[in-house]
Amino acid sequence: MDTFEALSDPTRRQVLDLLSRQPRAAGELGRAFPSTSQPGMSRHLRILREAGLVHVRKQDRHRVYALRWEGLAPVDAWLSKYRNFWEAELDSLEAFLDSGKADPKSRQARSRRP
Amino acid sequence: MDTFEALSDPTRRQVLDLLSRQPRAAGELGRAFPSTSQPGMSRHLRILREAGLVHVRKQDRHRVYALRWEGLAPVDAWLSKYRNFWEAELDSLEAFLDSGKADPKSRQARSRRP
DNA sequence: TCCATGCATATCCGTACACGGATATGTGGC
DNA sequence: GCCACATATCCGTGTACGGATATGCATGGA
Numbered sequence: 001m002d003t004f005e006a007l008s009d010p011t012r013r014q015v016l017d018l019l020s021r022q023p024r025a026a027g028e029l030g031r032a033f034p035s036t037s038q039p040g041m042s043r044h045l046r047i048l049r050e051a052g053l054v055h056v057r058k059q060d061r062h063r064v065y066a067l068r069w070e071g072l073a074p075v076d077a078w079l080s081k082y083r084n085f086w087e088a089e090l091d092s093l094e095a096f097l098d099s100g101k102a103d104p105k106s107r108q109a110r111s112r113r114p
Numbered sequence: 115m116d117t118f119e120a121l122s123d124p125t126r127r128q129v130l131d132l133l134s135r136q137p138r139a140a141g142e143l144g145r146a147f148p149s150t151s152q153p154g155m156s157r158h159l160r161i162l163r164e165a166g167l168v169h170v171r172k173q174d175r176h177r178v179y180a181l182r183w184e185g186l187a188p189v190d191a192w193l194s195k196y197r198n199f200w201e202a203e204l205d206s207l208e209a210f211l212d213s214g215k216a217d218p219k220s221r222q223a224r225s226r227r228p
Numbered sequence: 229t230c231c232a233t234g235c236a237t238a239t240c241c242g243t244a245c246a247c248g249g250a251t252a253t254g255t256g257g258c
Numbered sequence: 259g260c261c262a263c264a265t266a267t268c269c270g271t272g273t274a275c276g277g278a279t280a281t282g283c284a285t286g287g288a
Contacts, residue, residue, distance in 0.1 A: 001274095008122035009275085013192070020199055026235060037277055042236055044275095061234050061285045069200040076193060078127070079186065082134055086183040115246095123247085140263060151249055156264055158247095175257050175262050 003074045006051035011036070012044050016067060019054060023066035117188045120165035125150070126158050130181060133168060137180035 006012060015029055024032075030041040045065060048054040053071035057064045120126060129143055138146075144155040159179060162168040167185035171178045 004118075004122045004127070005274095008118045011275090013118070016196075020196055027233095030235095035276095038235075039237080039278085040276065046236080058284085063235060067196075067199075069196065072193065072196055072200070075189070076197065079189060079193060082130075082181075082183065082186055083190065085134055085181075086186070119246095125247090144263095149248095152263075153250085153265080154248065160264080172257085175260095177263060 001047055001051060003051050003053070003071065006047050006053060007075065009044070009047075012048055015044060015048065016053060019065055019067040023057075023064050025059075025062040025064050027062070029065065115161055115165060117165050117167070117185065120161050120167060121189065123158070123161075126162055129158060129162065130167060133179060133181040137171075137178050139173075139176040139178050141176070143179065 007016075011033065014033075018024060018029065018032060026042065026045060027038075029045070030036065030038055033041060036044075045054065048065075049056065051071060053068055054065050055068045057066065121130075125147065128147075132138060132143065132146060140156065140159060141152075143159070144150065144152055147155060150158075159168065162179075163170065165185060167182055168179050169182045171180065
């Protein structure tokens with residue numbers, strides 16, 4: 001299962017959201033989803049692992065899961081391909097409107113098309 | 115079907131890739147995927163439409179599809195949430211390297227909310 | 229050393245739905 | 259009426275997702 005498929009499941013995205021705050025043990029994650037059985041959560045974690053989205057570390061008797069930021073690189077790469085065009089669109093719009101105001105959110109460095 | 119599910123299919127991502135270059139008529143897209151039937155492509159386009167990823171315009175007897183950049187906003191938003199942490203990680207790493215501190219393997223213990 | 233904890237894995241079962249082709253039909257524009 | 263599609267079915271296959279259950283397996287503690 002590739003990155004995009006792994007991310008297509010809401011539960012797995014929620015798991016990643018939890019892990020984005022801090023690493024958590026498998027059991028902790030399972031308890032965060034009471035409607036999911038232990039093997040069920042374990043399956044989700046397996047998919048996330050195989051997609052390279054999480055990383056496991058053994059600590060005592062626990063398996064501590066942490067987010068692997070690099071695992072999101074494929075999505076980021078795919079998306080930036082579009083972001084370039086997107087921002088080009090927005091830039092054109094801004095230029096057209098000529099509001100003269102800066103982007104309030106001041107997104108990360110607006111990489112222009114090379 | 116939500117945005118992430120719509121993007122989980124490789125064919126649909128390829129369609130978006132084509133549309134990122136220029137708008138195309140439905141038939142044109144269909145011909146780009148010879149192994150897909152006409153109703154088959156039409157179904158994919160429907161999913162992309164309902165996910166807000168493409169936009170249709172009637173031109174003569176053709177349906178011209180174009181990418182809706184805003185449709186990718188949910189993915190971008192979701193991803194930037196992580197990109198911030200990602201960059202924070204890199205920053206922390208830099209800070210760590212600058213300060214010449216302890217064990218470099220304690221990476222995962224360090225993810226924290228800003 | 230024996231046992232409980234904390235998981236991962238393996239089945240089996242069942243439901244649901246994605247994806248595909250094939251075919252038929254509907255529809256708006258020319 | 260023809261073209262370019264969209265939609266609707268029906269069919270079939272594959273597989274995701276879920277629970278339930280049993281087992282494997284390492285670690286840490288009594």
